[in-house]
Amino acid sequence: MSDLPQDVTLSSDALLNATTDGFVVVIPARFNSSRLPGKPLADIHGQPMIQHVWRNACASQASRVVIATDDERIRQVCEAFGAEVVMTQAEHPSGTDRLAEVVSLLELAPETLVVNVQGDEPLLPAALIDQVAVRLEEDAGASIATLAESIASVDSLFNPNVVKVVRDLRGRALYFSRAPIPWDREQFTTPPTVLATDSWLRHIGLYAYRAGFLTEYVDWLPAPLEQLEQLEQLRALHHGHAIQVAIACTAHPAGVDTSEDLERVRAWLASHAGDV
Numbered sequence: 314m315s316d317l318p319q320d321v322t323l324s325s326d327a328l329l330n331a332t333t334d335g336f337v338v339v340i341p342a343r344f345n346s347s348r349l350p351g352k353p354l355a356d357i358h359g360q361p362m363i364q365h366v367w368r369n370a371c372a373s374q375a376s377r378v379v380i381a382t383d384d385e386r387i388r389q390v391c392e393a394f395g396a397e398v399v400m401t402q403a404e405h406p407s408g409t410d411r412l413a414e415v416v417s418l419l420e421l422a423p424e425t426l427v428v429n430v431q432g433d434e435p436l437l438p439a440a441l442i443d444q445v446a447v448r449l450e451e452d453a454g455a456s457i458a459t460l461a462e463s464i465a466s467v468d469s470l471f472n473p474n475v476v477k478v479v480r481d482l483r484g485r486a487l488y489f490s491r492a493p494i495p496w497d498r499e500q501f502t503t504p505p506t507v508l509a510t511d512s513w514l515r516h517i518g519l520y521a522y523r524a525g526f527l528t529e530y531v532d533w534l535p536a537p538l539e540q541l542e543q544l545e546q547l548r549a550l551h552h553g554h555a556i557q558v559a560i561a562c563t564a565h566p567a568g569v570d571t572s573e574d575l576e577r578v579r580a581w582l583a584s585h586a587g588d589v
Contacts, residue, residue: 423525
């Protein structure tokens with residue numbers, strides 16, 4: 314449907330019944346990382362991090378889960394635990410360009426739904442993967458679907474590393490920004506100490522795409538607003554493509570960027586050993 318109301322969300326139970334016609338999960342996994350080299354192979358309770366990500370993706374409704382890497386070490390490890398792996402070029406200007414290469418290598422039909430799951434999110438719930446795919450399938454006029462959650466912290470709202478999004482009545486993105494949008498003209502004359510409403514949304518970087526959109530994307534030059542904000546989703550809006558934004562049906566755990574993040578994930582999994 315193309316006229317979804319803004320406040321539509323899907324609970325975990327609803328997602329079990331809202332099946333799609335099948336979608337493909339692609340997990341990019343690069344060895345090089347400026348802050349944590351070899352991150353996908355980092356050990357978490359006897360398994361590499363990428364295996365935890367892959368296992369959660371396999372628990373979704375995806376018909377196929379593929380790991381995309383440019384590193385032979387990662388390929389060997391992933392194939393050893395049973396994953397399907399495709400080798401991609403080492404250099405891409407963006408993660409979306411890498412995903413487009415995977416679409417080409419797998420010869421996916423234009424209507425195929427492709428969910429991009431980052432290889433450094435070992436705690437990502439399968440319910441969120443399903444939700445973003447279902448939301449894209451529901452909105453036939455959108456090329457992309459993604460997720461958001463409420464911002465309750467003033468510090469987060471004014472943090473340029475926290476990407477904000479505003480939506481229209483149908484739940485489609487109007488704009489993404491590192492700035493605190495929307496701007497409360499009356500209340501923000503001085504820096505606020507608390508947020509009185511839940512009007513602000515933090516963008517969650519989990520995307521579902523139509524494969525045909527990805528093949529178009531690689532031919533576009535970066536858009537001026539994309540370069541200014543350093544947000545590549547603005548390229549899609551610049552070219553008139555709709556992005557559907559759903560409110561996440563469950564919490565979105567932070568990924569792993571640093572060694573401290575890695576220790577946090579290890580500790581969480583140790584304390585929830587009986588739940589996973």
